[in-house]
Amino acid sequence: MSIIQIATPFNIDLEFEIAEFHKRLLAYIIDFCILLLYYISMKHLYYGGFNDASTEELKSHVGIDILTISVPMLLYSIVTEVLMHGQTLGKKIMGIRVISLEGGEPTLGQYLVRWMFKAFEWPFMFGYTLFTRDSIIVYILITGFFGVIVVIIIAVTKKSQRLGDVAANTVVVNTRSTLTVNDTVFMDISQSDYRVKFPEVLKLTDRDINTIKNVLSQYKKNHNTDTCLRVAHKVQEVLKINSNMYAIEFLEKLLEDYNYLATKDN
Numbered sequence: 001m002s003i004i005q006i007a008t009p010f011n012i013d014l015e016f017e018i019a020e021f022h023k024r025l026l027a028y029i030i031d032f033c034i035l036l037l038y039y040i041s042m043k044h045l046y047y048g049g050f051n052d053a054s055t056e057e058l059k060s061h062v063g064i065d066i067l068t069i070s071v072p073m074l075l076y077s078i079v080t081e082v083l084m085h086g087q088t089l090g091k092k093i094m095g096i097r098v099i100s101l102e103g104g105e106p107t108l109g110q111y112l113v114r115w116m117f118k119a120f121e122w123p124f125m126f127g128y129t130l131f132t133r134d135s136i137i138v139y140i141l142i143t144g145f146f147g148v149i150v151v152i153i154i155a156v157t158k159k160s161q162r163l164g165d166v167a168a169n170t171v172v173v174n175t176r177s178t179l180t181v182n183d184t185v186f187m188d189i190s191q192s193d194y195r196v197k198f199p200e201v202l203k204l205t206d207r208d209i210n211t212i213k214n215v216l217s218q219y220k221k222n223h224n225t226d227t228c229l230r231v232a233h234k235v236q237e238v239l240k241i242n243s244n245m246y247a248i249e250f251l252e253k254l255l256e257d258y259n260y261l262a263t264k265d266n
Contacts (some may be wrong), residue, residue, distance in 0.1 A: 004159055004171065016173040018160050019096040021151075024172060030090035032143065035073050036136070042069045078115035082108065091172075101159075101169045104210025110168040117164030194260055200239040201258045208235075209258055212251050219248060 002018040046061065080088040085105055086098035098114070100106040106114075154160050159171050204212075215231050218224070225247065232247035235254065243250050 002160065004173075016099065016171075019094075019172040019174050021154065021160065023094040023096050023174070024154070025151075027088065027090035027094040027096060028147070030093055031077070031088050034089060035076060036140075039069060039073065040136070077118055078111055081114070082111050095175055096172055097175050098165075098170050098172055101171055102207065104207050104214060106168065106170050110170055113168035114164040114170060117162070117167055194256075196257045196260060197253055198239070198241060198243075198257050199261065200241055201254050202261055203239060204235070204254075204258070209255070212254060216248070216251055216255070 004016055004018055046065070047057070077088055081091075081098060084092060087096070091097055098106055098111075100110055150162050153163050153166075157166060159165075161171055165171055212231065212235070215227055219228055228247040228251060232250045235251070236243060245253065
């Protein structure tokens, strides 16, 4: 299994397992099947079944087809990756996700770049496509052809990146558990009497906070305290604070303080 090291803002490298090819392929197939099922379902809803609509009827519904079929299919990958923090439904099922090679979750700009390059991987099935079995078979064959090109690109790149990943500076890695709210930098701090211990945490950037979260996540997997100690020391140095807390407790408290201060009502 390939391992990559990603440098963090604290000059400490974090290790991630590059997602195996078969997981990426299965995630791709799952997402493709979801889109295909959506397409067929919507066409059945509008026209009742294969070949039941005349060419004139299909042409008269071009606008509504594009709005309710093409646009959702076109935006599927970017919307799911942004809302699910680097995962589509297929990636979530296969336990893989997209991360930035700069550390932490990709920015919206990186997601957009990845999405734009999907125009190469996912030939758009426009709403006015003739609704026949033959047209769907042709679409699957075209997508499969482009998929072969994607496979070649993944095989020859050092970090198993597709073209969109190379352009966006991202990579697809394994994740041990399905993503929940606890896997993001956001926590629900609901205690009415919560007390902030380190208000200086707001001086850190979103990338810094993502790095701390990744460090804690990796600690839960391998119980390596060395990285936690180094990051905790670096954060205290940057924020000019002192603490006698254990490194893990200190970093967890920083995340809690950040979430409370970032989400409380002004």
